[in-house]
Amino acid sequence: xxxxxxxxxxGQLQVTVExxxxxxxxxxxxxxxxxxxxxYGFQARFPREQVRMTGEAREYTRISDAGEARTFSxxxxxxxxxxxxxxxxxxxxxxxVGAFADPGFPPPAVSVWESRRHGWVVxxxxxxxxx
Ligand SMILES: [Zn+2]
Ligand SMILES: [Zn+2]
Numbered sequence: 001x002x003x004x005x006x007x008x009x010x011g012q013l014q015v016t017v018e019x020x021x022x023x024x025x026x027x028x029x030x031x032x033x034x035x036x037x038x039x040y041g042f043q044a045r046f047p048r049e050q051v052r053m054t055g056e057a058r059e060y061t062r063i064s065d066a067g068e069a070r071t072f073s074x075x076x077x078x079x080x081x082x083x084x085x086x087x088x089x090x091x092x093x094x095x096x097v098g099a100f101a102d103p104g105f106p107p108p109a110v111s112v113w114e115s116r117r118h119g120w121v122v123x124x125x126x127x128x129x130x131x
Contacts, residue, residue, distance in 0.1 A: 006099035
């Protein structure tokens with residue numbers, strides 16, 4: 001099975017995933033903008049059993065506007081998030097795609113919170129759009 005490695009900025013916290021992601025999305029919500037320091041989050045979900053994390057992580061749980069918990073695992077040294085859990089989808093683990101440092105990663109098929117999208121950001125043709 002295809003393996004991919006993700007890591008934090010300093011390399012202390014690593015994630016290995018096997019197989020292809022079950023969902024690749026971008027999210028333009030304001031919470032993702034704050035978390036990433038960028039204009040949108042770009043993440044891929046993998047079946048939980050195909051994800052292995054090594055290194056020391058700290059966790060931060062945020063409650064979404066819909067009242068749903070999201071728990072982020074980040075490196076206590078450099079602060080980069082390498083995975084997170086969504087309470088409504090306990091069978092998958094989301095990995096911020098940037099942590100793979102792989103420009104060949106599959107593009108997003110879903111674009112969430114389009115109403116918060118910065119005007120210059122272009123949603124890929126064919127992606128499902130949600131407000
Ligand atoms: Zn680190
Ligand atoms: Zn978001």
